[in-house]
Amino acid sequence: MVSQHQSKDSGSKKNGGSVESVSSSNLKSICCIVSVVDQDLLNQAHLYVLENTEEVLPYIKQHMIHIKTAYPKFRKRTKWLQDKHNSTFIQWLRFKVQSELEEDNHGVSENLRWLAAGPNMAVPLYRSYLIKGIKFNIKAQDDVRTTQNSGVYLLAHTMQVASAKDKNPILSNMGFYGVIQEIWDLDYQKFTIPVFRCDWIDSSGLVVDELGFTLVDLSKIGHRNDQFVLASQVKQIFFVDDPMHRGWSVVPNREYNDVIGDEVLGDVIIECEPFTRGMPNVDTFDELVGELGGQNIRDGCEDIWIE
Numbered sequence: 001m002v003s004q005h006q007s008k009d010s011g012s013k014k015n016g017g018s019v020e021s022v023s024s025s026n027l028k029s030i031c032c033i034v035s036v037v038d039q040d041l042l043n044q045a046h047l048y049v050l051e052n053t054e055e056v057l058p059y060i061k062q063h064m065i066h067i068k069t070a071y072p073k074f075r076k077r078t079k080w081l082q083d084k085h086n087s088t089f090i091q092w093l094r095f096k097v098q099s100e101l102e103e104d105n106h107g108v109s110e111n112l113r114w115l116a117a118g119p120n121m122a123v124p125l126y127r128s129y130l131i132k133g134i135k136f137n138i139k140a141q142d143d144v145r146t147t148q149n150s151g152v153y154l155l156a157h158t159m160q161v162a163s164a165k166d167k168n169p170i171l172s173n174m175g176f177y178g179v180i181q182e183i184w185d186l187d188y189q190k191f192t193i194p195v196f197r198c199d200w201i202d203s204s205g206l207v208v209d210e211l212g213f214t215l216v217d218l219s220k221i222g223h224r225n226d227q228f229v230l231a232s233q234v235k236q237i238f239f240v241d242d243p244m245h246r247g248w249s250v251v252p253n254r255e256y257n258d259v260i261g262d263e264v265l266g267d268v269i270i271e272c273e274p275f276t277r278g279m280p281n282v283d284t285f286d287e288l289v290g291e292l293g294g295q296n297i298r299d300g301c302e303d304i305w306i307e
Helices: 039-051 054-068 078-101 111-119
Strands: 031-034 122-126 128-131 134-137 150-161 170-187 191-201 206-208 214-216 228-230 233-238 248-253 284-287
Touching: 039 054, 039 078, 039 228, 054 078, 078 111, 122 206, 191 206, 191 233, 214 233
Parallel strands: none
Antiparallel strands: 031 122, 122 170, 128 134, 128 284, 150 170, 150 233, 170 191, 191 228, 206 214, 214 248
C-alpha cells in the first residue's frame, strides 16, 4: 500500500503530481489540539509512513543490501535484519537523500525530500476523523458516547514469528484487530499524513469459534512496537460483548454505510482527494469533536480551502 498525503500548499508533492484545485464549497476553519509527542512514538509512526510509501521502496531495498554487506554473518537472519533495518533506516534515509540533493540533476522529488527530513515533533491530534463517510473516533471519544466508532481491522502482509527464538519468520497475510487510541496528523512541512495509533489485539487474544465467529479479548494488547497505521488503510469494525464468554467480544460482520447520520460534526472537516494515480482512492476528512481545553490549542486559524 502507499500513503495518502494532504497538501498544505500548491506545489507538487509526489512524482511530479500537482495538487487538485481548491474550491470555496469546502471552506472550513481549522481547530486542533497540538502536542509535542514522544520521540520513540514519532519515529515509529514515521517509519510506518516511509515503509508504506511507494517512492521509498527502492531505498528500503538499498538499505537492506547495505545491512547485509556490513553484517555478512547475519545476512540469513531475517528477523535480525528486519530489526536492524527498523532501528537505522530513518537516519540512513535522511543522510542518503541529503547527499543525493547535493548532486546535479539528482532527481529527488519534493515529496521524498520532505519525507526523508521527517515530521514535526508538534503533532495535531484529533478526536474524530472521516473517510468516505465513515466516522472514526478515538477510544476516549467513544467512552462518552452511545455509538462505537473506534474499532478497526487491518489485513497486512507481515512477518510472522513462531517464538522469540525464531530466527527466520515467514511472510504472509494476517488480519489485525485494534482500537484507535489517538489520531495524529503528521506534519511534513509541505503536506500532512493522517495516522491512527491503535491498541492491537495480541494473537493470544484472538480466536475463531466453531460457528466461524471471530472473538477477541480486548485486554490482550500486543504489537507495542508497531502501533500505527495509515488512516486510509483500515476497515471499521465494532465489538459486541459475548454473553457466553466473559471478557471476550464478538466481531460481527457489517456493511459499511454512512454511520454519521444526523449527528452534528465538530469544528473541522477536511476533504482531500488523491493527487496521484498511485494513491488510494479515498476521500479524507478530519474533524475535531467536543470542547477543547488546555493551553496547546490552535484556534482562530486562517481558513484553508481544500477540494
